[in-house]
Amino acid sequence: MPEKSLASKEYVYTIEDPFFSPFELQMGPQHPSTHGVLKLNLVLEGERIVDLEPTVGFLHRGLEKLAENLNYAQVLPLTDRLDYISAMNNNTGYALVVERLLGIEPPPRGKYLRTMVCELARIASHLLWLATHALDIGAMTVFLYCFRERERILDFFEKICGARLTVSYPRIGGVRLDVEEKVLEEIYNFVPQMYERIEEYEGLLSQNRIWLDRTVGVGVITAEEAIAYGLTGPSLRGSGVPYDIRKYFPYDAYPEVDFEVPVGKNGDTYDRYWCRLQEMRQSLRIIKQCIEKLPEGPVCTELSPDLDMPFYKRAFRAEAWGESTLIAFLNESIEIMPKGELYSAVEGAKGELGFYLVSDGTGRPYRLHIRAPSFIHISALPKLAKGAFVADLVAIIGTLDIVMGECDR
Amino acid sequence: MRLKPYYLLFRDLIGGLLITLRTFFQRPVTVQYPREKVTLYPSFRGRHALVRDPLTGEARCVACLKCVQVCPSRCIEVKYEVDAETGARKITSYTIEALRCIYCGYCEEVCPVGAIVLTEWFEYSVRKREDAFFTKEKLLQNWDQFVERYPEKVYTNKFWSLKGIPEVLKPAPKRESMCIKVKE
Helix, strand or coil, rough: CCCCCCEEEEEECCCCCCCCCCCEEEECCCHHHHHCCCEEEEEECEEEEEEEEEECCCCCCCCCHHHCCCCCCCCCCCCHCCCCCCCCHHHHHHHHHHHHHHHHCCCHHHHHHHHHHHHHHHHHHHHHHHHHHHHHCCCCCHHHHHHHHHHHHHHHHHHHHHHCCCCEEEEEECCCCCCCCHHHHHHHHHHHHHHHHHHHHHHHHHHHHHHHHCCCCCCCCCCCHHHCCCCCCHHCCCCCCCCCCCHHCCCCCCHHCCCCCCCCCCCCHHHHHHHHHHHHHHHHHHHHHHHCCCCCCEEEEECCCCCCCCCCCCCCCHHHHHHHHHHHHHCCCCCCCCCCCEEEEEECCCCCEEEEECCCCCCCEEEEEEEEEEHHHCCCCCHCCCEEHHHHHHHHHHHHHHCHHHHHC | CCCCCCHHHHHHHHHHHHHHHHHCCCCCCCCCCCCCCCCCCCCCCCEECCCCCCCCEEEECCCCCCHHHHHHCCCEEEEEEECCCCEEEEEEEEEEEECCCCCCCCHHHHCCCCCCCECCCCCCCCCCCHHEEHHHHHHHHHHHHHHHHHHEEEECCHHHHHHHHHHCCCCHHHHCCCECCCCC
C-alpha cells in the first residue's frame, strides 16, 4: 500500500502489493448522509477505505469578515447562522466574549434564563443528531420520534422569543425578554416527559443487535489521539476524557447548578451515542434546577451596548470640521470599547465553541475568529475512517455530529 | 458474534417493536398543513408591516432612520422630506427587501415609536422577485391584511419594549402602553 497521498493523486503500484487497485469515489456534496454539503474524496480498495480527504467550504458565507463591518450588537444575529441547530449556544458564546471585553455581567435572572435556553438547545441539537444518525444507519422510527420532541422544544423557543431556529435571544448583557410564567411551567412539565422519551429511544436502540453491530467498535479513537486531534465535546468524552467547559471554566449559572459529565470508555461510535443520551438527561436536570432556582429581577443589564451603537465616538460636531479639529480628533482617545484581545469559549452542543476577539477600541470588532468544533472534528475524519467499510463511513460522519454551517462559517 | 442474554429469543427486537406498537394508540402529532394550520405565538417574526396610525390613517414612522442604521443586512431604505415650517420629517418612501431580511427583529426593537413590526403572518411567498420588495404602500397594506385576521381589539408587540432600560429613561411613546386600537 502506498504511503499517505491525496486521493486526487495517482496511486503507484508497488511491489509490496501488486494487486492493489484503488478506486476513487467522490461522496457528496449532495449526499444525504454527509449532513449538509461535505464532500469526501475516497480511495477504496473493494469495500475498504484506503484514504479519505474531506473538502469543505461549500457553505462559506464569510461570517468572520462580515463581522468586521458591523457593530458589536449587529454581529449577534450572524452567530445564529453558525450552528443553526443550537443557536442559543452560539449567541451565548458571542455575548460572553463581548461581556468579558466590556467587563459587565448579566443579572442573575438573565444568567439563569440563558443557561436554561442553552440546555434546551443542547437537547434539540442532540435530538436532531440522534435522529439523523439513526436514520443513516437504518433506524427510521427513531428519526420520527426525535423530531416529535424537537418540535416541542422549538415551540418553546417560539413562545420565548418569537423564532424557532434563528433566535437571537441571548444578548450582550443578558437576554432579550423575560419568559412568561406560563411558558416556564410548560417547560417544567416537559422535563419528566422527556425522561420517558429518552428511555423510549434507548429501548429502541441501546440493545438492538443491528444497532450494536453497526456501532460497537466502529470509528475507534483513543483518548490521547482524540486530544491530539483537538476533539472536544461528546466526541472527546466518548473516549473517556471528562473535559467539559461547563465544569472547567464555568460561565453563566453553571457553577450554581448540579450536574455530572458522562464519559465513555472505548471511544467508539456506541460510546459517543451513550454519552450524548446521558448528556440529554443531565441537561434536563439543569433545566429543572434553573426553573426551580430562578431569581426575580431584571433580565438584561443596563450597561449593555445599544443596538445602534456607533462605530466611532462622535466627539465633534459636523460644523466644526476643520483641519485642527480633525487632528485633535485623531489624537484624542476615540475608544468606545476597551482595547485588547480575548478568547472565551462555551460548551456548544458539538464541542468547544470559542470566540477569539480582537478589539481596537472602535465600535466594531477588528477581528473575530470562531473556533468551530465541527471544522476540527472533520479533520479527525480520515483517522477514524481509514480501514473501515464504506457503509460504516456514514456512521462515522454521523457520530462526529458535524454541521456544515458552523464548519464553513 | 457476541452472545448476550437479551439476544436470546429476539428479546431486543421484540422489546423495540412493543415500543412502536404503543404509538398505535396515541394521537398523531403531525399537522396536515394546508388544511389545518399551527397556532403562531405572539411575537412570531413574519412578514413586515408599517403600523397605520388609527388617528391619521398614515404610517406612524417619524423617519428617524434608526432602523436603517441598525439593520445587519442593510435591507431597509428610507427617503423623507422635511416640513419647512414645523421641521417635522415625513417619509416619502420606505422600502424593505424581504429577500435580504434576516428576521432578527432589531428594527422593531429599536424603533422609538413602534412603527415597524414583523407580523404573525408567514404565508407570503411570491412568484416574481419584484413582489418581494415591499414599498410603503405594500407595507401599509400588509398591516391592514394582518389586522383583519387579528382576533383581539388592541395590538401590542413584545419587542416594542427595549431591553434592560428602566421605565423613566424610555422615550415617551414607549413608556406608556404601546397598544394600538385596531378595531372599534
